[in-house]
Amino acid sequence: MSTPSILTVNNIEVIYDHVILVLKGVSMSVPRGKIVALMGANGAGKSTTLKSISTLLRGERGDVTKAALNSTASASTS
Numbered sequence: 001m002s003t004p005s006i007l008t009v010n011n012i013e014v015i016y017d018h019v020i021l022v023l024k025g026v027s028m029s030v031p032r033g034k035i036v037a038l039m040g041a042n043g044a045g046k047s048t049t050l051k052s053i054s055t056l057l058r059g060e061r062g063d064v065t066k067a068a069l070n071s072t073a074s075a076s077t078s
């Protein structure tokens with residue numbers, strides 16, 4: 001059986017200011033106990049991806065307009 005993911009990002013789309021499409025079809029998953037690196041050129045959308053996961057996007061007038069984020073991480077680190 002594969003390691004369960006504590007985070008899945010499934011085909012999200014993010015738009016800033018209702019018009020600026022910056023993420024389209026972004027998917028990733030983070031298995032429990034693993035480290036995942038997000039790499040890309042300047043302006044590729046790394047920070048936007050992390051802001052959508054961490055709920056900081058709304059503060060920048062960004063919206064996840066398609067698909068879903070799912071986190072099963074708990075506060076416990078044991």
Ligand SMILES: Nc1ncnc2c1ncn2[C@@H]1O[C@H](COP(=O)(O)OP(=O)(O)O)[C@@H](O)[C@H]1O
Binds near residue numbers: 016020022040047048
């Ligand atoms: N608050 C914002 N409003 C409008 N556009 C933004 C905003 N933040 C980032 N962008 C644009 O979204 C794109 C992705 O930026 P960003 O997620 O910061 O990329 P990275 O972190 O990979 O350098 C860039 O074109 C950037 O100009």
Ligand SMILES: [Mg+2]
Binds near residue numbers: 048
């Ligand atoms: Mg960045």
